Amino acid sequence: MSLQNTQSLTADAAGIATAAELLRQGLLVAFPTETVYGLGADARNGEAVAAIYAAKGRPSFNPLIAHVASVEAAQRHVEWSDQAQQLADAFWPGPLTLVLPLRAGHGVSSLVTAGLDTLAVRVPAHPTAQALLRAVDGPVAAPSANPSGRISPTTAAHVREGLDGRIAAILDDGPCAVGLESTIVGLAGTPALLRPGGVTAEQIEYVLGTKLSHHKPGDLLTAPGQLQSHYAPDAPVRLNAEQRRGDEVLLGFGPVACDLNLSERGDLLEAAANLFAYLHELDKSGRPIAVSPIPGHGLGVAINDRLRRAAAPRNS
Numbered sequence: 001m002s003l004q005n006t007q008s009l010t011a012d013a014a015g016i017a018t019a020a021e022l023l024r025q026g027l028l029v030a031f032p033t034e035t036v037y038g039l040g041a042d043a044r045n046g047e048a049v050a051a052i053y054a055a056k057g058r059p060s061f062n063p064l065i066a067h068v069a070s071v072e073a074a075q076r077h078v079e080w081s082d083q084a085q086q087l088a089d090a091f092w093p094g095p096l097t098l099v100l101p102l103r104a105g106h107g108v109s110s111l112v113t114a115g116l117d118t119l120a121v122r123v124p125a126h127p128t129a130q131a132l133l134r135a136v137d138g139p140v141a142a143p144s145a146n147p148s149g150r151i152s153p154t155t156a157a158h159v160r161e162g163l164d165g166r167i168a169a170i171l172d173d174g175p176c177a178v179g180l181e182s183t184i185v186g187l188a189g190t191p192a193l194l195r196p197g198g199v200t201a202e203q204i205e206y207v208l209g210t211k212l213s214h215h216k217p218g219d220l221l222t223a224p225g226q227l228q229s230h231y232a233p234d235a236p237v238r239l240n241a242e243q244r245r246g247d248e249v250l251l252g253f254g255p256v257a258c259d260l261n262l263s264e265r266g267d268l269l270e271a272a273a274n275l276f277a278y279l280h281e282l283d284k285s286g287r288p289i290a291v292s293p294i295p296g297h298g299l300g301v302a303i304n305d306r307l308r309r310a311a312a313p314r315n316s
Contacts (some may be wrong), residue, residue, distance in 0.1 A: 003165035011128045011173035019171045020135035023048075027168035030145035030159045031132050032176050033124045035095060035198070036152040037159050038067065038142030039167065040132075046109040046273030047065060049141050051270065053302050055166040056148045060305040061275070063114040064141040065097050065182070066121050069133035074098075074121045074145055077106040083187055083208055090207045093125035095182040095198030112141045114306075115276030118188050128173040145170075185212070187255070233283040237311035239304075241290035249282045253292040259285075262292075268299040275303060279310065 009015035011032070019029045026048040029040050039055065041048035043066045053061065068074050071088050071162065078084075078100035087098060089306035099120045102108070113119055121139070133140060144152040145159045145167075153159045180216065183197035185204060192213040193201050201212055245251045252258025254266040260278045262271035271294065282289050291307055294300050 002167060006160065006164050006167055007169040008160075009169050009171045011131075011171055015171060016128065016131050016135055019132055019169055022168045023132075023136050026051075028052060028166075029132075029169045029171060030153075030163065030167060031129055031142070031171040032126050032173045033067075033129050034126045034177055035141075035181060036154055036176055037145040037156070037170075038129075038140075039159075039163070040067070040140040040142040041147035042136070043112045043139035043141040044107050044111060046111050046277075047269050049109045049111040050121070050269045050272035052141065053144065054269065054299050055163055056143065056146070057137040059308075060302055061111060061114050061272070063116060063120055064112045064143055066108060066112060066139040067124055067129065067133060067142050068120055068121060068139050069130060069137075070123060073114060073133070073139070074123065075103075077103060077108055078119050078121055079103045081187060083191060087185065087187075087204065087209050088123070090203075093130065094123075095125075095250055096204075097122040097182045097184045097195075097197075099184060099186040099188060099194060108139060109141075109273065110276035110280070111273055112139075113276075115280065118186075120184060122182055126173075126176075128171065132171065144290070147164050161276060179190045231281055233289060233310060235283055235286065235287050236288045237307070238290045239307055239311050240286065242293070244290055248288045248290040249285050251278055251282055251289060251291045253294055258292065262294075262303075266295075268295065268303065272299045272303055275306060 003287045009019055022029050023042050026045045031040055036186055039052055041052050084098055097120050099118050102117055102119050146153050146162045151161055154176045156170045159170050183199040184195035186192040186194045190213050205211055250258040252261040262274050286299050294303050296304055
C-alpha cells in the first residue's frame with residue numbers, strides 16, 4: 001500500500017472533529033479505548049474496512065467489532081433483545097461485546113461481519129472514544145491499532161511505531177488503562193461465552209440469571225478474537241478458474257466476462273470490500289461457483305485465504 005502522512009491529533013474538540021471527518025471520508029484513524037488503541041474505519045464503508053486489513057497485514061478476514069456510542073446506536077444495526085438490554089444496563093459503556101443478529105437495513109459492510117448474519121457490537125467507556133463515536137454518528141469497526149501479530153498498543157507512540165505512513169491519523173489521549181480485551185457474548189441463540197475478557201462469565205451469568213454455554217474446539221467460529229470466520233457458500237467453489245465450466249457462475253477479477261466482478265480494474269481493496277456480499281449473491285443461484293485467479297500479494301493474501309476456506313471440503 002502507498003505511504004501517507006499520518007497526522008497526530010490532540011484529543012480536544014478540534015482533534016476529535018478532524019478524526020471524525022477523516023473516518024467519514026473512508027480513511028483510517030487510530031483512537032484510544034479503555035483497553036488499547038483501536039484502528040478505526042467507518043463500518044458502513046467496505047473499502048475503508050478493507051484498508052484495515054491492508055494496514056495491519058491481517059492474515060484473514062475475521063469478524064470485527066463495531067464500536068458505537070450508545071444502546072440506541074447499536075439498535076440501528078442489530079436485533080435487540082431483553083437479554084441484550086440486561087447486559088447493556090449492567091456493563092455498557094465498558095469492555096463487553098455482544099454478538100446479535102443483524103437487522104434489516106443495517107448498512108454494515110459484510111467485511112465487518114466476515115459474511116456472517118450477526119454483528120459484534122460494543123459501547124466503549126473511554127471518553128475520547130465516546131466523543132469520536134458521537135461525532136461520527138455511525139458504527140466504527142476497530143481491531144487493535146498494530147500490525148498483525150504484534151503487541152497491542154497502549155500509547156499513541158506504539159501506534160506510530162507500527163503503523164506510521166499506513167493510516168491517516170492517530171488521535172492521542174495518552175496511555176490507555178491497560179486491561180483485558182472485551183468479553184464477547186453471543187446472543188443469537190443460547191447465551192454463549194465466545195471470548196473471555198474484562199467482564200467475567202460469573203458477572204454475566206448473575207445478570208442474566210442463567211448459565212452461559214462455552215465455545216469449544218470444533219464449534220463454529222462466530223466472533224472476533226477467534227481463529228477464523230466460518231462462512232462458506234452452500235455451492236461448491238472452484239478457485240483459479242480462467243473460465244466457466246458446465247453450469248458454473250463465475251466470480252471475476254479484472255477484465256473478464258463473468259457474472260459478478262470483484263474489481264473490473266483489478267483493485268484488491270475493492271475486491272476485498274465486495275468479497276462476502278458477492279459470494280452470498282452468487283450462492284443464491286444454486287449453481288457451482290468458479291472464481292478467477294486473485295494475485296497473491298497485499299490484500300490478495302487475505303482474499304485467497306478466505307476463498308480457500310470457502311472452497312475447502314466440508315463435512316456433510
